[in-house]
Amino acid sequence: MATDQAEHPDAYESLTEHVRRMTNVGNAAGILNWDQQVTMPEGGTPARSQQTAALSALHHELLTDDDLAEYLDTLDGQDLDDDQAAVVREVRREHERATRVDGDLVEEISETTANALPTWEQAKAEDDWDEFAPTLERIVELKREYAAQIDPDRDPYEVLFEEYEPYLGIDTAERILERLREELVPLIEAIEDSDADLADPFEGTYDDETQEDLVRDALDTLGYDWDRGRLDTAAHPFSMGTQFDARVTTRFKPDDPLDALGSTIHEFGHATYTLGLPQDEYGTPLGQSRDLSVHESQSRLWENHVGRSRPFWDLFGDTVNDHLGSDVSPRELYEAANQIYPDNLIRVEADELTYHLHIILRFEIERDLVRGDLEVAEIPQVWNDKMDEYLGVRPDTDAEGCLQDIHWTHGNFGYFPTYSLGSVLAAQLFAAAEDDLGNLDDDIRAGEFQGLHDWLTENVHRHGCRYTTDDLIEEATGEAFTADYFVDYARGKFGDLYDL
Numbered sequence: 017m018a019t020d021q022a023e024h025p026d027a028y029e030s031l032t033e034h035v036r037r038m039t040n041v042g043n044a045a046g047i048l049n050w051d052q053q054v055t056m057p058e059g060g061t062p063a064r065s066q067q068t069a070a071l072s073a074l075h076h077e078l079l080t081d082d083d084l085a086e087y088l089d090t091l092d093g094q095d096l097d098d099d100q101a102a103v104v105r106e107v108r109r110e111h112e113r114a115t116r117v118d119g120d121l122v123e124e125i126s127e128t129t130a131n132a133l134p135t136w137e138q139a140k141a142e143d144d145w146d147e148f149a150p151t152l153e154r155i156v157e158l159k160r161e162y163a164a165q166i167d168p169d170r171d172p173y174e175v176l177f178e179e180y181e182p183y184l185g186i187d188t189a190e191r192i193l194e195r196l197r198e199e200l201v202p203l204i205e206a207i208e209d210s211d212a213d214l215a216d217p218f219e220g221t222y223d224d225e226t227q228e229d230l231v232r233d234a235l236d237t238l239g240y241d242w243d244r245g246r247l248d249t250a251a252h253p254f255s256m257g258t259q260f261d262a263r264v265t266t267r268f269k270p271d272d273p274l275d276a277l278g279s280t281i282h283e284f285g286h287a288t289y290t291l292g293l294p295q296d297e298y299g300t301p302l303g304q305s306r307d308l309s310v311h312e313s314q315s316r317l318w319e320n321h322v323g324r325s326r327p328f329w330d331l332f333g334d335t336v337n338d339h340l341g342s343d344v345s346p347r348e349l350y351e352a353a354n355q356i357y358p359d360n361l362i363r364v365e366a367d368e369l370t371y372h373l374h375i376i377l378r379f380e381i382e383r384d385l386v387r388g389d390l391e392v393a394e395i396p397q398v399w400n401d402k403m404d405e406y407l408g409v410r411p412d413t414d415a416e417g418c419l420q421d422i423h424w425t426h427g428n429f430g431y432f433p434t435y436s437l438g439s440v441l442a443a444q445l446f447a448a449a450e451d452d453l454g455n456l457d458d459d460i461r462a463g464e465f466q467g468l469h470d471w472l473t474e475n476v477h478r479h480g481c482r483y484t485t486d487d488l489i490e491e492a493t494g495e496a497f498t499a500d501y502f503v504d505y506a507r508g509k510f511g512d513l514y515d516l
Contacts, residue, residue: 159172
């Protein structure tokens with residue numbers, strides 16, 4: 017018989033207090049991670065590794081604590097309102113996954129992946145897959161065991177995928193990614209065959225100070241809240257923080273000022289989502305962002321649907337010319353920001369379209385690897401064959417092929433798909449916003465972004481984790497998750513650019 021809530025009036029309050037402590041420990045670790053990547057002197061690593069390890073251990077203790085289990089048991093079957101039920105759902109999911117995994121296995125995975133990093137770095141430097149292969153084999157074995165401890169009766173890759181996207185389902189991810197592969201491969205082939213000659217107007221080099229002034233102006237234009245944020249540089253741009261403090265980083269390439277602009281607008285999208293979370297729910301799932309696909313949708317929406325749009329360059333072109341001392345038309349800037357490079361081998365340098373084929377390749381390989389349908393020794397050949405099939409190019413070395421990414425070194429199987437899922441969702445959300453607000457071209461051209469900000473806050477940000485991912489998408493757009501809008505966007509935009 018279910019326990020009546022009135023008999024345990026403090027159970028929910030005790031649970032949320034516990035969760036807030038746990039969240040604050042995690043957020044403190046996040047700040048230390050930001051500092052390590054941005055401002056910490058190189059000599060600080062030995063102490064920082066101990067500090068972050070201690071916070072990680074404390075967070076795990078709080079997540080698996082018997083008191084938390086008791087609160088969840090007490091609340092099971094009680095008459096909770098929708099918000100309370102959402103909080104309990106999210107906490108229970110994390111708690112149950114964490115408690116099912118043996119602590120010794122967690123420790124072994126942590127130690128193995130830490131030791132894998134220098135092995136991977138050396139293998140990449142020496143272009144030697146065989147040097148890294150035994151380490152990857154062990155990581156795969158450990159992650160299979162990790163998945164089996166969580167749920168021995170399910171596909172291990174599906175279980176690992178849920179670490180990053182717990183609600184969409186692997187079948188949905190596969191359906192979306194298969195659609196992208198079917199649509200993008202022929203589109204990219206048509207682009208390669210076209211006679212269009214897009215502008216590439218920038219020559220010479222541009223110093224960091226000049227580029228930083230430019231991207232700060234972009235953040236001002238888009239409405240970044242400097243009272244709750246800051247801009248710094250990092251080797252790999254990222255955003256992190258809370259609704260009270262959401263920071264962005266970027267990087268500067270001397271010969272490519274548009275790279276910094278794009279990455280800054282991308283991180284602005286992440287930060288805008290974080291800053292839009294409800295402040296009065298800080299510390300609970302209602303004040304936390306939905307999972308990685310939704311977060312990536314916000315960065316891709318601002319980067320691609322706003323920052324790479326023609327109206328944006330009508331708005332921002334003069335600012336670019338003022339900072340860079342150039343004389344480039346909005347149309348030429350638009351073309352330069354949207355060029356397609358199918359012969360590029362490196363994922364992090366890929367353009368808006370070919371990027372997804374890099375993701376699909378990795379997804380298919382890691383899925384088959386974890387499921388036991390592919391051996392580690394076979395990866396270089398399969399990788400190169402898929403690059404040839406999808407993009408018409410083959411790596412000359414494993415260093416620029418299957419050794420280029422760090423994700424498998426960390427055991428992050430299931431992470432890659434969220435990049436493309438987020439881009440697909442961005443197109444669906446942008447279309448829904450235009451259904452409600454009207455065509456946004458004039459607003460973007462006029463630098464009026466408040467309407468889009470408000471729409472995203474109302475339909476996505478303010479909900480935190482109130483809804484599961486699929487329910488959030490339906491609430492925001494009125495439809496189930498679909499690739500239709502992304503496909504239409506890609507065909508229309510690049511068909512026009514390349515005269516297809």
